[in-house]
Amino acid sequence: MNLLRNAIKSHRPIRVDHRNLRFSLFLRDSPRPFSTEPQQPSQDTPKDPFLRTPSTGLVYGKLFGITKHTTKSDIVSLLEGCNVNLDDMKVDYNRTYMPTGMMIQFPSRYAYDAAIRAINRKGRLYKLERADRSQWDFITPYGGKSVLLQGIPRNALLDDVERFLSGCLYDSSTMQILVKPAFPDPIRMALVHFPSQTQAMHAFITKNRSFCLNNQISVRVLQ
Known part of the structure; x- marks a missing residue:
């Protein structure tokens, strides 16, 4: 008889509390609580404003390592494929007219990045650094004249x-x-x-x- 009762008990259907089930589903599917706190910026967001510059628009750089014998045509050849021409360059001279660098106006950030790669590949005597538009405006253009x-x-x-x-x-x-x-x-x-x-x-x-x-x-x- 004990064996028969145990067998009957083991075949009883398992009862589920539907109230608890509905509450669990509600918690799982409910949207996140509304908060007035500003969202924290992603850790992957770059801090350098230049890195957030759109891919279009003028970008300026200053090329170091030029000498008094360096011509604009030399740099155009160095930066072949970077979409710059002679009018996009100004040599920065000191008070004794020795060149301290060359300002270059790039049509986009992509062109600036391409110039960095070109210099690393074939012009290691030169160094290109980001510059401001104000530096470009300040330099007197002699233009070979x-x-x-x-x-x-x-x-x-x-x-x-x-x-x-x-x-x-x-x-x-x-x-x-x-x-x-x-x-x-x-x-x-x-x-x-x-x-x-x-x-x-x-x-x-x-x-x-x-x-x-x-x-x-x-x-x-x-x-």
Whole structure:
């Protein structure tokens, strides 16, 4: 009899409390509680504002490592495929007209990133860093139309410099005589503006290492 009773008990259906079941389903399916607390930013959100810059729009960088012999065409070749041209570049000169770097205007962040990759791949002598638009606006664009004459004698007059430039087409009204501190004597320079790049290059080709009075003059085209 005991065995029969145990067998009967084991075959009783299991009763489920439907009230508890409905409550559990409600908790599982109910939306998250409303909160007035602001959501915490994702840990993956970049903190650098530049990294959040849209892929479109101008981006500026400054290229370090250039010398007085570096031309814009050299950098255009270096950054081939980055969608920059000669008008997108300005050389930053110090007070003695030695280049401290080259500002470059990129059409997008993608172009800037491509330039970083190009420099890492084939131009390790250069370094590109992010720059502000204000730095671009501050730099005077010479555009290959200005020439710097270095080594002018201390006793040379403006007429002597003009005779040195005989045969060149330039704007004499904008010529500036400058002095570069040096030891043992300061170096006199002249900044001369030309109407075109062709005329400035002609002056470089025909006058570089020529003499003004007894001094040999170095001629350099400013980029």
